[in-house]
Amino acid sequence: MVAARQLKREYEDEGATLKELAARHGLSYYKVRRMLVDHGVELRGAGPVPWPAPDGMVTDYVVHGVSIEHLAWNYDLSFGVTRRMLLAEGVELRPKGERANEHPDRGFH
Structure with a gap:
């Protein structure tokens, strides 16, 4: 399974969306969201x-x-x-x- 810090890097540094991260790593949108929030990431607006x-x-x-x-x-x-x-x-x-x-x-x- 992908590490939360990798998701954080891709989200914050590369500008990937939650939907893109979910598809890229075979996770649900909600799993990606939860991992990022639990890792202290401030999510962008919709x-x-x-x-x-x-x-x-x-x-x-x-x-x-x-x-x-x-x-x-x-x-x-x-x-x-x-x-x-x-x-x-x-x-x-x-x-x-x-x-x-x-x-x-x-x-x-």
């Missing part, structure tokens, strides 16, 4: 840190009420990346299912 939101995205969401789904389509991004961009910009997301002023001809570039 998913990549997104780049800044494109110009107009925050305004489209906040002012024009465009949904995250429509923003994702308009900016050719996934829903998750679009959502993380908005959160990183400090936007307070509307409750799930609440859609305000969604007009495909408004707020798009």
